[in-house]
Amino acid sequence: MPLTAKRAEAIERDEQDRLAPYRDEFYLQEGSIYMDGNSLGLLSKRAEATLLESLADWRELGIDGWMKGRHPWFELSEKLAALNAPLVGGSADEVMVTGSTTVNLHQLVATFFAPSGQRTKILADSLTFPSDIYALQSQLRLRGLDPAEHLVQVESRDGRFLDEADIIAAMTEEIALIVLPTVLYRSGQILDMERLTREAHARGILIGFDGCHSVGAIPHAFHDWGVDFAYWCNYKHLNGGPGTVGGLFVHERHFGTLPGLTGWFGSRKDKQFDMDHTMTPAENAGAFQIGTPHVLSLAPQIGALELFAEVGIDAVRTKSLALTDYMMTLVDQELTPYGFVIGNPRDDKRRGAHLSLEHPEAARICKALKAHHVIPDFRAPNIVRLAPVALYNKFEDVYEVVSILKTIMDEKQYEQFKNEREVVA
Numbered sequence: 001m002p003l004t005a006k007r008a009e010a011i012e013r014d015e016q017d018r019l020a021p022y023r024d025e026f027y028l029q030e031g032s033i034y035m036d037g038n039s040l041g042l043l044s045k046r047a048e049a050t051l052l053e054s055l056a057d058w059r060e061l062g063i064d065g066w067m068k069g070r071h072p073w074f075e076l077s078e079k080l081a082a083l084n085a086p087l088v089g090g091s092a093d094e095v096m097v098t099g100s101t102t103v104n105l106h107q108l109v110a111t112f113f114a115p116s117g118q119r120t121k122i123l124a125d126s127l128t129f130p131s132d133i134y135a136l137q138s139q140l141r142l143r144g145l146d147p148a149e150h151l152v153q154v155e156s157r158d159g160r161f162l163d164e165a166d167i168i169a170a171m172t173e174e175i176a177l178i179v180l181p182t183v184l185y186r187s188g189q190i191l192d193m194e195r196l197t198r199e200a201h202a203r204g205i206l207i208g209f210d211g212c213h214s215v216g217a218i219p220h221a222f223h224d225w226g227v228d229f230a231y232w233c234n235y236k237h238l239n240g241g242p243g244t245v246g247g248l249f250v251h252e253r254h255f256g257t258l259p260g261l262t263g264w265f266g267s268r269k270d271k272q273f274d275m276d277h278t279m280t281p282a283e284n285a286g287a288f289q290i291g292t293p294h295v296l297s298l299a300p301q302i303g304a305l306e307l308f309a310e311v312g313i314d315a316v317r318t319k320s321l322a323l324t325d326y327m328m329t330l331v332d333q334e335l336t337p338y339g340f341v342i343g344n345p346r347d348d349k350r351r352g353a354h355l356s357l358e359h360p361e362a363a364r365i366c367k368a369l370k371a372h373h374v375i376p377d378f379r380a381p382n383i384v385r386l387a388p389v390a391l392y393n394k395f396e397d398v399y400e401v402v403s404i405l406k407t408i409m410d411e412k413q414y415e416q417f418k419n420e421r422e423v424v425a
């Protein structure tokens with residue numbers, strides 16, 4: 001069947017899609033196809049509305065916005081934590097919306113890395129996002145430990161994926177703490193968090209996860225799996241806005257552990273304004289807050305997270321899997337002759353929410369896509385990352401992107417560009 005004949009099938013799938021109406025909730029640019037929701041999710045009308053309401057509270061109430069705003073700022077982090085909690089499989093008490101991804105990692109490692117005796121090392125992996133590695137290296141340095149010796153990074157066998165057996169083999173009696181991604185940012189592989197947590201705990205090691213590429217895209221059961229801690233950003237799949245406040249999870253068994261980095265917003269809320277120099281930490285994950293919340297950066301999350309509360313993460317995951325499965329089918333049928341290799345797991349249990357298309361000309365193929373108003377992102381040296389998002393992408397978008405890619409390759413349109421990344425790739 002020629003590719004053009006397949007558009008009808010895509011349209012039919014859109015007609016049957018229960019989530020299709022949610023597309024209208026978002027600001028989509030006419031004539032453009034956005035496939036980068038795994039880097040920065042799009043603005044929804046509800047997120048815009050709650051941001052504007054919070055601005056109005058500031059305009060009209062000044063300081064009284066803390067208690068009397070439409071979304072009172074003093075409880076806003078807690079309110080958003082309750083909306084984040086079902087997405088990560090934690091109780092509202094175990095979750096806090098605070099800080100940023102990297103800052104929360106610092107906070108959690110400062111809290112849970114307790115080198116003692118021969119257990120002085122942190123275990124991570126060689127494919128994770130660089131910021132996590134920089135944070136772990138500096139946490140080791142702060143303890144007077146040389147990262148070259150005390151940060152162990154599990155290698156990948158093929159440069160794409162991690163094998164849980166290799167990670168488990170590296171859980172030696174020298175490891176005090178493990179920090180791993182839930183989903184790898186390049187290949188989109190989901191790690192078996194339940195198994196890794198079980199194995200870590202069997203060896204007396206604490207374990208935490210970076211959920212940037214999974215929260216808002218796949219369900220989690222951090223509490224039931226017994227995960228010690230997790231942290232994530234809310235600007236990708238949760239559409240909270242550029243640089244919006246991040247999230248963290250601390251298992252309830254650790255409540256009462258003094259945070260490594262303390263500040264007055266980690267106080268019990270009824271005690272905070274006692275202004276006592278002896279801190280009374282919150283008895284839940286709220287203790288891991290540090291200073292005043294970035295209210296205007298939290299505000300869009302109220303509307304953004306409402307959408308997830310309405311739809312439910314299981315429905316999001318089901319559609320996301322259908323979209324990426326459909327895209328893989330079309331890539332297999334139409335694009336493999338041009339040298340594309342699917343570098344993400346194919347299995348539903350292992351596949352996150354994006355496709356990782358490998359090609360030696362990836363940087364300039366991305367530029368050619370942008371010239372067609374398709375927004376992907378490029379990850380050096382050879383990955384075109386494409387994330388069809390359940391709440392705002394259509395099956396027809398997937399069809400269209402593959403069809404445009406085919407034209408770009410057929411006509412060698414990518415040759416009009418340099419095969420180099422941009423500043424923000």
Ligand SMILES: Cc1ncc(COP(=O)(O)O)c(C=O)c1O
Pocket residue numbers: 100101102103129131132181185210212213233
């Ligand atoms: C997996 C992962 N970890 C950490 C980060 C860094 O997060 P932030 O810049 O919000 O601290 C990102 C993306 O920026 C990421 O994708």
Ligand SMILES: Nc1ccccc1C(=O)C[C@H](N)C(=O)O
Pocket residue numbers: 038039040129185212424
């Ligand atoms: N925070 C950003 C700021 C600017 C540009 C991209 C980002 C990303 O989040 C990239 C993402 N972490 C990635 O997985 O590549």
